[in-house]
């Protein structure tokens with residue numbers, strides 16, 4: 456049975472004290488919850504990963520990095536490698552978030568390299584992808600998503616998908632307050648699963664968790680998560696408030 460996942464992407468928010476307070480707040484909110492077959496992940500900035508790992512070591516919360524460089528080491532000022540992440544205890548990395556694609560020019564080709572590095576290091580990738588508003592308006596959203604998967608993931612082998620979580624995030628719904636309707640999310644998630652079944656096999660398609668991201672809030676989470684092919688969410692803004700994030704976890 457594939458896992459349900461609620462992951463909070465904190466983006467460039469929270470200093471040291473705020474990180475501590477947010478993790479403690481979330482922990483307090485969810486400590487009595489039975490998290491059957493459900494993973495809760497938070498993703499603070501690089502500088503707060505060690506603190507977050509320390510604070511979560513005895514509880515139900517996992518910690519992921521928001522990014523990672525593809526090279527092993529070297530003259531890449533400002534970057535962080537897989538070895539560095541592993542050395543502090545990180546096991547999961549968000550790859551290909553639309554903000555990385557948009558503001559840091561991360562292309563599908565680069566993301567394919569990052570995926571190779573993630574897998575070579577026995578890390579887990581939370582791989583993000585999704586269409587722009589103009590793709591949706593022109594009816595090209597399926598084609599765009601298929602090509603993102605093709606270019607960054609489909610050089611991988613079927614077995615690699617046991618270390619991959621997919622996060623469909625339509626760019627027009629990120630931080631805008633405009634959510635894809637539960638039907639739009641389901642339609643795309645079913646398409647992604649069908650594409651995986653055609654490219655690999657039904658087992659891969661059925662076992663990969665596919666998260667939805669884009670303005671998920673306590674008010675809409677339950678309906679989105681009720682859809683058959685939606686296995687959870689990658690949450691931005693609402694993951695910064697313990698009560699909201701906890702409500703989204705409860706919705707799953």
Ligand SMILES: O=C[C@H](O)COP(=O)(O)O
Nearest residue numbers: 464629630669670691692
């Ligand atoms: O990684 C998370 C997504 O970018 C969603 O962000 P949001 O929930 O603020 O729309």
